[in-house]
Amino acid sequence: MDIHEHIQSILDSAPTKPGCYLMKDADGKIIYVGKAVNLRSRLRSYFHASAMENAKTRQMVKRIKDIDWIVVGSELEALILEMNLIKKHRPKFNVRLKDDKRYPYIKVHWADPFPKLTVTRYMVNDGSRYFGPYTSVWAVHQTLDVLRRIFPYLTCDREITGEDQRACLYYDIKLCSAPCIGAINHEDYRQA
Template sequence: MAFQPPEKVQEILKKLPKKSGVYLHKDKTGKIIYVGKAKNLRSRVRSYFANSVDSIKTEQLRKRITDIEIITTETELEALLLENTLIKKHKPRYNILLKDDKRYPYIKVHWADNFPKVTVTRRMVRDGSRYFGPYTYVGAVHQTLDMLRKIFPYLTCDRNINGKDERACLYYDIKLCNGPCIGAVDKAQYRAMIQELMDFLSGKSDDIIKNIQAKMAAAAEELDFEKAAEYRDQLLAIDKIVSKQRVISAANADQDVIAFAREQGDTCVQIFFIRYGKLIGREYFML
């Protein structure tokens, strides 16, 4: 017998847009039980209610869905970043059940190392590392890291770093590593850069942009146009990432924005949660 979702869900499925965004599955109490992202919301959300699903977990999940909320985004990468933020905020039951599943990648910063590497992993270990995720689309994770490496040229190799190597690897030559192995930067400088990378992944990008802009201006003032061009390329790479998270507040403030609309005696109130000038979630109530 074909699976039949509740009537309310059926109506939502008919109106889903063919846009990228984030979807929030809710149970009968209104609690968010799963957060996901999609390149095409209509196609992805409807797939949960197809006659056949790919796992028992999905079968159990869809039986509990009585409402669906969507947040559309301009790009899939923006959806990825918002999805991660909402999972951290709400800790939905079915995302938590999946968090140790080896299919789901994390960005791992090996913070316990003197010179931390940045890698992608599919499981969390209590080893002093910092983890960002889980994400549901590994391709977008690698895309993000490829751009971040142009801004923060971090290590990926397994060398024993002492700053005394005679030669750096190819990544140093193509400016994708800042060469701690040959002493081009010291431990404090390298860790400060990695801290900025972690801040960036946490959504704190504006101070980093201002810092790079100042460095670019100083390099140009000193007629070091090659260095100024490097900083320009870093800013372009940042723009490709930051522009995916649409700025909501020019004041870069933490604020909750309340909006309401009234029609035929019913009032809908929406609260938009803005952190670091960017939308990280919303809630709505009927009065």
């Protein structure tokens, strides 16, 4: 069986479900990770004549010797899995998600004495906890607004000593628990 027949048999057996696919070279090294709502349809699209018009795609397809996939339950699960697989394997032909767009996360600055919640597009190993990715920045901000009404949290960047003379406006409107004036200590703040 030549490589063309091998790839064709892989394409024919691919499921029509959502998931991620891992394209491998002759050495078994993952050269590309992608996601799809319909794995079979997406994988076949790489081998159509129209896909060969793109030089990067043409170069990548020439190197594909094997394809694996992982079936998931939804498009969102596929997005999360794709990001994790790209981060883990760092495939040669991957650009950071589609059109170089980084998806937003909610970052809990857990290493800080008074953890803040912020929006970020970058995950770093700094002791923080990350929730996401989200496909909409608007949805992230709406989520943070709701969380802040339920669990008032700090948003300012100043050093928190607990000795400030007065709290900010957010304390007055019940959107911050005012650790800056000592209204809450860091143990109670972290529990809230």
